[in-house]
Amino acid sequence: MNPRERRAARQGATVDAAGAPRRRPAPITPARVVDTALDLVAAEGYEALTMRRLAAALDTGPASLYAHVVNKADLDELLIGRLCAGLTLPEPDAAAWRDQLRDVCTQVRDHYLRYPGISRAALALAPTDPEIARVSEGMLAILLAGGVAARSAAWAADALLLYVAAYCLETSIVRRRAVRDDAAWVLDRDELGGRLEALPVGSFPLTVAHAAEITAGEGHDRFDFTLGLMIDGLSAGRGARR
Known part of the structure; x- marks a missing residue:
């Protein structure tokens, strides 16, 4: 040599x-x-x-x-499992369960948005990966600690994660479209508001009158609003455990 x-x-x-x-x-x-x-x-x-x-x-x-x-589906599970491994789950607290749920969902959102479109991999995914199952288990524990009935808690955990994935997927699509010169104007809030206000008022009186409200919201305002609706709805109907 x-x-x-x-x-x-x-x-x-x-x-x-x-x-x-x-x-x-x-x-x-x-x-x-x-x-x-x-x-x-x-x-x-x-x-x-x-x-x-x-x-x-x-x-x-x-x-x-x-x-x-094994295949693309197996890769998807590995990817989501890796992202879930980076999530911090709290010790369930009956007095703070709503805030704990919001925090976990916000963590999931932020992890997904670092990788454009990756939340698509989480849709229709069977939670068999240990890290994915850890997050589902943690969310279930938070909901049960808050007094939510067992079946409602199980379905709510799935629904919350589904909403986060869908929100992130749409956000990623919008962001990628926004970088194209021929699409940026379509996504401009003022442009959208103007087009809504230009609709025939006789056919769309409410849309024209409330175009500003329809197009309102900064950053993740709509995410926080919808998450609040979902969690507050659980608060109102916790009922007996099943």
Whole structure:
């Protein structure tokens, strides 16, 4: 082994036929598959994530990838599981259960929005991954601590997560459309309000009169409003445990 080859070997590289050092590819592991997939989604959006595209990003072929991931649905579960692992769940508190639910849902929202469109992977997903199940378990515990009936608590946990996923998916779509010059004007609030106010008042009297309210809201105001409606509705109908 010549000096060039020895130095390359020390640095984890090999030497090609022309004598130039070539970095030895890192071994493929499930964790590396998830890391690479998340990087791809963060850069290009969830729609760009295909098994073929992921294999190319890992500098391997689909066959090597399928040795670690069963299929796209399995990859989706791994991705959502990784995001769920970053969530902090509180010790259920009967006096603060509403705020605790809002906090968990807000954490989920913020994690999803870092990866455009990834909440699509959470839709119709069976919660068998331990980290996904941990979040469902934690939300169920908070609801039960708040006195919500068992079946209502189970359905509410699912409904809250479903709403968060849908909200994040729509937000991601809007954000991606907003960066296109030919679509930005369509999403402008003043433009939208003007178009609503221009509708025939005889056919749409309420829409025209309340165009400002229909288009109102900053940041996540609508998210907070809807979450409040859902949680307050549980407060009103907790009833007996079942």
